[in-house]
Amino acid sequence: MAASAVDPKPIHRLEESLINRIAAGEIIHRPANALKELLENALDAGATQIKITAKDGGLKLLQIVDNGSGIRRADLPLLAARFCTSKLSTFSDLSKLQTYGFRGEALASISHVAHLNVVTKTRDDSCAWRASYSDGLLAPAKAGTSADPKPCAGNDGTTITVEDLFYNTPLRLRALKSPSDEYARILDVVQRYAIHNPSVSFLCKKTGSNTADVSTPSSGTVKSAIQTIYGPSVAKELLEAQAEAGTKDEFEWQAEAWFTSANYHAKKPTFLLFINHRSVESARVKRAVEAVYSGILPKGACGFIYLSLDIDPSKVDVNVHPTKREVHFLEEEAITEKVADSMQAVLAANDQSRTFQYQTVLTGHSPFKSQGKMKRSDLQKERTPAGSDEEIQSEDEVEDEENEQDLDLERPRAGPSSSLKPSRKPSQPSYKKIRNDLKTRTLDSMFPVLQSSSESQSSQPNMEIEKKEKAPAISESRCFLTSVQELRAAVKKAKHSHLAEIIVEHTYVGIASMNLCLSLVQSSTKLFLINHAALSEELFYQLGLMQFGNIGKLTLEPAPSLEELVRLAVDAEAAIKEQGLIPEKIIKSILKTIMAQRAMLAEYFSLEITSSGEVSTLPLLLPGYTPNLDRLPLFLMRLAPQVNWTSESECFSTFLRELAYFYVPGRVVQEKEDPAPEEQEEGKRKSEEWQIEHVLFPAFRKYLVPPRGLLERDVVQVAELRDLYRVFERC
Known part of the structure; x- marks a missing residue:
């Protein structure tokens, strides 16, 4: 049977809007592609600061703000038209191209699959211009208004906002992955260009987030950019x-x-x-x-x-x-x-000159050993001089014996006549053989301490008494103020889950540097270097917020004069003299501001100041921890200029930040006064170290809700046991 004839279909030209939408799909595959085009436009414009904001992985909102040369008002009608560019004039220009963009398709493609808004200002313009685009043409921002660009306020440079990407191509939208995956692709693009352009400041974050996921300075090198990001x-x-x-x-x-x-x-x-x-x-x-x-x-x-x-x-x-x-x-x-x-x-x-960093013994919790096991290493150490080779060898032997005991628990129990042979479990990998008892050895025990017998007898009992005293638990106060509830909710929202896990499960190793406020802690098989001052400041801010209106009191006897304390701080401030300011006027202004807020400070923060101007009580944020009162004058002086007394929420937040800064461990260096005796300084140092180890770090574990911002500078991983074993396996 002959095949049925098929009539040829007529050829016709596609509609312009369909052509442009198809072309847009070839260029803009996902939000990261759109961002790459916009980033390159900003760099072509000579921008030195670029800020990116994304919502739902860039699908709901993708905004890029730069401080480049901007776009002229006369060029705005052609900004989103296809094949309109300032980079090319003839085909031969492609052979000497020195810019990122050149075809004039990026903004045109975006305007066909999203809502595109532009705010731009050149350095010669007296104001900025706002324009909206749809399908490559200027479009009215609101129904019934003109499509022409409108004058508005703005800084030099360009702000491009892309909203509802792929709203008119639902199939493309469904083909994309989750918003978190799309945002990860956005971060990858930003990180690449941030490393290649270390002289440009990049900042990328999610909408509504207080912390940036990528933040680089404008004065750096390729190596410093790599360190910041990786x-x-x-x-x-x-x-x-x-x-x-x-x-x-x-x-x-x-x-x-x-x-x-x-x-x-x-x-x-x-x-x-x-x-x-x-x-x-x-x-x-x-x-x-x-x-x-x-x-x-x-x-x-x-x-x-x-x-x-x-x-x-x-x-x-x-x-x-x-x-x-x-x-x-x-x-x-x-x-x-x-x-x-x-x-x-x-x-x-x-x-040939490779170096390896390692630590012989890492203390801390390990999931690989039983918690109820007898510490046989402690018994062995009592019979062996500390620090000797024999001690190290015996510890390894005891550890091996403990591992074998673990294996023995799995063996079937048989009598002398039983023919059953004990089945042995596979041996434990070497990198899992870590110490998990924090009492076995700490960082301080590795250094010899030379002190007289009278000192040890006089100071040690008091220390033991303090260790056995249990501070009362801190509970959240009931507060119906909306501002306080919002501040508490912001703390919980900013929590970083992985960092919180490290803080909760950490084991204190020791202080690395008192001057730099650095301590070492271990979590599982990882060793971290922590800025305990930064964590303390965040902890005390959260404790003040948690106990708002019900903070404990630290009584000062005799009560010092507020004026005298402020005067001490003002006289010690060198900048006041250098700028030619009058100290008496500054002191009166500070006293007037603090005394006007006296009732509120006493009710909400337990900072009581008598009508005659004497500081009778201070807030007690953490039982068992006493702040360094040498910092009290500075704290009181900073209350007037640093606290925003006009806004309720800002007032509470800024006051608690200043209070937290006052509570941070550390001593004030007095250059003019004669140095304290060496024995007195040593006593203060030991007391501060004891508070950090036995009060602050347990409080971190119990109360701190760590935000992501602490990961940027204040918590750094310095070693990982498995990686160290891999290094030595290659040697």
């Missing part, structure tokens, strides 16, 4: 390699590479490639540079690599991918080989 564990192992064109090469090129040494490796590779300052991908280049580690690191492991190639623009084809994700350039194999050789040479030169 942490000190990567930065301390960075090596640098340079490569450039030789005399026989046909064109000029040069390369700069930052990569980790053999001391660092990770399972997930990190490879950042920039060609002519554009973030691109190249599977061939990636394979070549990662092969440098093949003979050094364990199988499957790799390092961190950042590579920047500057190549003659006439030898690079930038127009080979819709999103500019890939580029092609001449002599790719030869250039890649030279870069890999230079990296190999640097690695070989540094391989």
